[in-house]
Amino acid sequence: MKLTTSQLKEMIREEIQKLNEAFKPTVVLAKWDGGGSQHKPFSQKHFKTEDAAKKYIKQMIQKYKLKRLKGFWGNKKTGVELTTNF
Numbered sequence: 001m002k003l004t005t006s007q008l009k010e011m012i013r014e015e016i017q018k019l020n021e022a023f024k025p026t027v028v029l030a031k032w033d034g035g036g037s038q039h040k041p042f043s044q045k046h047f048k049t050e051d052a053a054k055k056y057i058k059q060m061i062q063k064y065k066l067k068r069l070k071g072f073w074g075n076k077k078t079g080v081e082l083t084t085n086f
Contacts, residue, residue: 025053025086029060032079039081050086057082 003011024046030039047053057073060066064080066073073082 024048025050026084027053027056027060028083029064030081030083032081034079053084053086057084 025048026044026046028041029043030041032038033040045053045056047056060082061073064075064078064082066075066080066082069076069081074080
């Protein structure tokens with residue numbers, strides 16, 4: 001079976017769409033619960049684009065007065081941490 005250029009392009013578009021649907025940028029806000037190293041998420045949001053997620057991150061950094069810690073954003077005084085999957 002020989003594929004035409006238009007058929008091949010359509011197959012590629014479908015595969016790219018599947019990949020885009022599978023990955024959703026996610027931002028999680030969690031609060032440290034004191035006992036051991038337990039963090040309980042209190043807010044988790046999924047976004048269509050990384051730009052929208054980054055805009056939300058900037059808002060949360062200001063709202064919760066987060067600072068850059070070792071690999072994540074957090075506030076040591078309040079125990080709030082912000083993590084992402086991208």
